[in-house]
Amino acid sequence: MDERTQRRYALKAEMFKALAHPMRIYLLDKLKERPWCVCELAAEAGIDKSVASKHLSQLKAAGLVDDEKRGTLVVYRLVAPCVLDMAACAEGTILENRRKKLDVVQAL
Amino acid sequence: MDERTQRRYALKAEMFKALAHPMRIYLLDKLKERPWCVCELAAEAGIDKSVASKHLSQLKAAGLVDDEKRGTLVVYRLVAPCVLDMAACAEGTILENRRKKLDVVQAL
């Protein structure tokens, strides 16, 4: 595998890594409703603002969200269009496969 | 957030975690072509068979691939329909956002 191809796989993995945490998916779900500032999200999620800030920073680095300063607030908003479909697909796939496995077990 | 909702987010995160590694995305890409046995994939990827086995095991646990024994071989095949679209979406989204950022930088 050449270096360029390797970078492409690393790039894709980076995006999935950004989604590989329950809290970050929760935050994306909230940002789907409307833009939120960090303090609001932290309170809503029941986590420390530094933790929320770091999660949001990861999502931003992956290009999934963007932020904008408004006075002392930093407002985050969703920018990636297909992310939520991906999350829905993820859940659907897992549940579907689990059901299939259960069917197999029951058929034995 | 109630416990059930929390489990749903954890479930989604589990799936993304399975995708959050360059090698595993590479393996999925190979399995998109056709079913492969572990030794073939390990040789193709240039990694130890135990490492390949463990990566494939993670993908199977996430319901993304399935395996079948054929003599001494274990053949893995792709089962999740939307995974590859997700990977393509991931790459597209990242590249698009990077381009946007570059445009912003150039516009300054």
Next chain:
DNA sequence: CCTCTTGTTTCTAATTTTGGAAACATTGCA
């Protein structure tokens, strides 16, 4: 200027993930 609010960064400890080697299990075949 001082203080409060909001966010980010830094530091640390705990947890998780990873790769490689070795041991082990299973199957096919001479």
Next chain:
DNA sequence: TGCAATGTTTCCAAAATTAGAAACAAGAGG
């Protein structure tokens, strides 16, 4: 039965991730 090939599991050390506390930065308003 003995042996080779294939996969999985186990063990270990290195690397990465995470949460929380504390320090730090930036702006708003008196």
